[in-house]
Amino acid sequence: MKLERRHLCLYPSLGGSVAQYKRKLALEKGALLLNTICFDADDTLWQNERFFKLNQDRFAQLLSDVAEPAHLAENLLAAERRNIEHYGYGVKGFTLSMIETALQMTDNRVSGQIIAEIIAIGREMHNHPVELLPGAKDAIQTLSSDFQLLLITKGDLFHQERKLAQSGLGELFDGVEIVSEKHAELYRDIFSGRGIIPATAAMVGNSLKSDVNPAIEAGGWGVYVPSDLTWELEVADAPSRHPRYRKIRSLAALPKLVETICRNI
Ligand SMILES: [Mg+2]
Numbered sequence: 001m002k003l004e005r006r007h008l009c010l011y012p013s014l015g016g017s018v019a020q021y022k023r024k025l026a027l028e029k030g031a032l033l034l035n036t037i038c039f040d041a042d043d044t045l046w047q048n049e050r051f052f053k054l055n056q057d058r059f060a061q062l063l064s065d066v067a068e069p070a071h072l073a074e075n076l077l078a079a080e081r082r083n084i085e086h087y088g089y090g091v092k093g094f095t096l097s098m099i100e101t102a103l104q105m106t107d108n109r110v111s112g113q114i115i116a117e118i119i120a121i122g123r124e125m126h127n128h129p130v131e132l133l134p135g136a137k138d139a140i141q142t143l144s145s146d147f148q149l150l151l152i153t154k155g156d157l158f159h160q161e162r163k164l165a166q167s168g169l170g171e172l173f174d175g176v177e178i179v180s181e182k183h184a185e186l187y188r189d190i191f192s193g194r195g196i197i198p199a200t201a202a203m204v205g206n207s208l209k210s211d212v213n214p215a216i217e218a219g220g221w222g223v224y225v226p227s228d229l230t231w232e233l234e235v236a237d238a239p240s241r242h243p244r245y246r247k248i249r250s251l252a253a254l255p256k257l258v259e260t261i262c263r264n265i
Contacts, residue, residue: 033262034221036196037143037254039173040205041153041160043227044251045140046167047131050229052094055121059098062114067105076101077232084233088180090156095122126159130166133227135252137169142255144172151176152190152203154210182210187218199244202261204254209236216244221261225251 042048056076060069067075079097087093098118102110143149151173153160160178164170177190191198198219205211205225212222213236221244239245248257 033265034147034200034202034258036148036150036194036201037258038150038152038190038201038203038215038220039140040203040207040211041151041163042155043206043229044133044204044211044225045136045151045169046133046163049227049231051125051128052231053229055094055125058121059102059118062117063102063105063110072101072105075104079104081233088156089154090159091122091125092156092159094125095119098122130163132167132169133251135250135254139251139254140169140172143258147258148174148196150174150190150194152182152187152211153178154180154182182207182214184214184217187215187220191218191220202258204251206230207234207236208238209234212245213239216242220244221246223248223254223257225249225254 039045056073057069059076060067060072063072076097079100080094083093083097083100087096095118098121099115102114102118140149149172151164153176155178157178161176164173164176170176175194179186187203188198190196191201199221201215202221202223203211203215204223206227207230208224212224216222216239222239222242224238224245224247226247226249238247246257246261248254
């Protein structure tokens with residue numbers, strides 16, 4: 001059957017979506033359509049950085065007698081930066097960095113009571129219920145019927161698995177990759193390992209440094225969804241002029257964006 005433009009109007013009445021029809025049309029033309037949407041997790045699907053900042057304030061309170069909050073924050077960030085290569089990303093590394101900073105700020109004289117409270121902060125962060133971001137659930141549900149969905153996240157393996165289970169979204173993903181670092185080589189490996197042509201994949205996330213820029217460098221699309229708070233170590237410049245770069249205000253806008261990309265390929 002030769003597909004013509006007028007079928008765009010007819011197809012939805014036959015039970016499919018315009019997006020499905022256009023995908024079929026483009027596939028018949030041999031175009032490289034998007035077929036895989038990859039998602040970051042922390043601060044893309046659910047709140048994360050907000051809890052880190054709140055608990056950093058509690059940490060500052062604990063040590064208010066020995067250091068100014070700004071000075072303490074500076075030293076904590078330096079400890080986190082140093083420790084990433086040892087402990088990776090996530091709450092465990094953050095907790096150890098708080099302990100290290102407390103020791104450093106007090107010439108190793110910090111009390112056992114304060115160390116116990118820092119450990120309690122870390123445990124509370126691990127146990128905090130998942131709070132999905134606006135539009136996340138609907139976007140995942142909508143896209144899951146037409147696309148392969150992957151979750152690609154850094155952080156503690158155990159913690160991220162538990163957050164995904166709690167989120168109720170786990171069943172909608174076709175694959176989950178919990179990795180130690182996100183760079184272009186990592187995305188290339190994931191794409192090739194799963195038989196995905198990079199140009200048919202989009203990575204959606206709140207970090208230009210870890211989600212958007214390396215996915216574009218690996219040959220895929222990068223969709224930036226800025227979050228209210230961004231960890232200092234995730235700041236990077238936006239590739240604003242790149243043809244495979246897009247920016248949206250929330251995940252609620254993602255299904256429409258994906259449809260627009262498919263339409264214009
Ligand atoms: Mg993130």
